[in-house]
Amino acid sequence: MSMLRLRGFEIHKGYLDQARQRALIEDLRPILRSAPLFSPTIPGGGKMSVRMTSAGDFGWFADETGYRYAEDHPKGRGWPAIPEAVLAIWRDLTGLERQPDSCLLNYYGQDAKMGLHQDKDEADFSFPVVSISLGDDGMFRMGEARRGGKTDTIWLNSGDVVVMGGAARLNYHGVDRIRFQSSRLLPKGGRINLTLRVVT
Numbered sequence: 001m002s003m004l005r006l007r008g009f010e011i012h013k014g015y016l017d018q019a020r021q022r023a024l025i026e027d028l029r030p031i032l033r034s035a036p037l038f039s040p041t042i043p044g045g046g047k048m049s050v051r052m053t054s055a056g057d058f059g060w061f062a063d064e065t066g067y068r069y070a071e072d073h074p075k076g077r078g079w080p081a082i083p084e085a086v087l088a089i090w091r092d093l094t095g096l097e098r099q100p101d102s103c104l105l106n107y108y109g110q111d112a113k114m115g116l117h118q119d120k121d122e123a124d125f126s127f128p129v130v131s132i133s134l135g136d137d138g139m140f141r142m143g144e145a146r147r148g149g150k151t152d153t154i155w156l157n158s159g160d161v162v163v164m165g166g167a168a169r170l171n172y173h174g175v176d177r178i179r180f181q182s183s184r185l186l187p188k189g190g191r192i193n194l195t196l197r198v199v200t
């Protein structure tokens, strides 16, 4: 395990060993069963290439009218609870008493990517964002807090955890592409990213 800092992003390489990665995947199965993945439509009408769902009191959601947090899955029921093992990662890396109230689960299939964006649908940016990578490698792009600033990339591997806090909390970031089937954690390939946030 090692920690590096790039553009204010704290990158914990190899934070989760293989056993913990596998245990997390088992924790995610019941979430995916009760709150299945969906592809949100975004303002402008396109569909995101990433499929997603959430755990916690709030789930991140998008449709033609904009981006927001929702108390229910689009199929109508509340979101499942955030697994304890996920909360433990938050506590360890942030040292905060306050727990996250949202865990977004992004699934990247072969051709999925996520454009540069800021995480800014939350009420209080003094809380950091913690982002956990599982499965295939993803090329993570990190920028500044302004659109059009310089960017750097790093490959995130299964078990890496990124903390975006302090001055980097509003930095632009995205995922250019994944290396499909570079990991054997998920039998059918793909990348899962868990993003923990304090919403309210």
Ligand code: SIN
Pocket: 106, 114, 131, 138, 140, 173, 174, 175, 193, 195
């Ligand atoms: C996100 O910013 O929502 C996802 C980042 C990632 O997949 O690593």
Ligand code: MN
Pocket: 117, 118, 119, 173
């Ligand atoms: Mn984000």
